[in-house]
Amino acid sequence: xxxxxxxxxxxxxxxxxxxxxxxxxxxxxxxxxxxxxxxxxxxxxxxxxxxxxxxxxxxxxxxxxxxxxxxxxxxxxxxxxxxxxxxxxxxxxxxxxxxxxxxxxxxxxxxxxxxxxxxxxxxxxxxxxxxxxxxxxxxxxxxxxxxxxxxxxxxxxxxxxxxxxxxxxxxxxxxxxxxxxxxxxxxxxxxxxxxxxxxxxxxxxxxxxxxxxxxxxxxxxxxxxxxxxxxxxxxxxxxxxxxxxxxxxxxxxxxxxxxxxxxxxxxxxxxxxxxxxxxxxxxxxxxxxxxxxxxxxxxxxxxxxxx
Numbered sequence: 372x373x374x375x376x377x378x379x380x381x382x383x384x385x386x387x388x389x390x391x392x393x394x395x396x397x398x399x400x401x402x403x404x405x406x407x408x409x410x411x412x413x414x415x416x417x418x419x420x421x422x423x424x425x426x427x428x429x430x431x432x433x434x435x436x437x438x439x440x441x442x443x444x445x446x447x448x449x450x451x452x453x454x455x456x457x458x459x460x461x462x463x464x465x466x467x468x469x470x471x472x473x474x475x476x477x478x479x480x481x482x483x484x485x486x487x488x489x490x491x492x493x494x495x496x497x498x499x500x501x502x503x504x505x506x507x508x509x510x511x512x513x514x515x516x517x518x519x520x521x522x523x524x525x526x527x528x529x530x531x532x533x534x535x536x537x538x539x540x541x542x543x544x545x546x547x548x549x550x551x552x553x554x555x556x557x558x559x560x561x562x563x564x565x566x567x568x569x570x571x572x573x574x575x576x577x578x579x580x581x582x583x584x585x586x587x588x589x590x591x592x593x594x595x596x597x598x599x600x601x602x603x604x605x606x607x608x609x610x611x612x613x614x615x616x617x618x619x620x621x622x623x624x625x626x627x628x629x630x631x632x633x634x635x636x637x638x639x640x641x642x643x644x645x646x647x648x649x650x651x652x653x654x655x656x657x658x659x660x661x662x663x664x665x666x667x668x669x670x671x672x673x674x675x676x677x678x
Contacts, residue, residue, distance in 0.1 A: 432471055523547045
């Protein structure tokens, strides 16, 4: 069979499968959520932990060091739940995303994915549900009204690199490494590509995706994947310093700004300016804008009301 005919047949099969996937994936997601809840109760150990070291700052820690914090269904569900919880908590103004163990995040749990090769459908429904859930988690971080700062101490690979790219800000220890190695094992990092291509220049993104090479923290900072590369001993201090600066600002203004940033960046230049102008007017009418401008003119510290 010619390569063209093979590709055409694969394309037709894929289109047919896509018509069935949403319903199948939904059912699979519901089933997996029930299993995750049962497993979590049995183990009585959450895959993430939340601490509040200072007022206004929450630290969300990936805590499955034995599995290198791989994004299993349980881990994805836990992150999703935590982001939702912290995003709606008025006492939280900034979220720092950290991790325990030898890796920040190893990406998708390949052992979990491989185990479903034995499913009746070869694992298709499970894979669809997993990728859908992962996309939900990444979008939840973007839509969260609280800025999320990644504090990366070690390797972040594939969907783990995607997680870093998705966060609003990122600080990396100088020993941290980043990679999108899917191309090396026959599975292109297509979903990590979405976040990566929106955060680093195209040529850099394609270099990471096509070569599958490991890059260091300094290169990641140069690419724009992370904001800063710092000594390992200073990693959390740097992340917390950034969090404090943000937490001291009007939470309403920060939330308006974050949402506006991700909305305008998808628009054409003219539409982006029109949208941003409306946002500026709405923001100007807020009490915090009135207070902040007044405090600046009067040379005093503002008292934010969050409205």
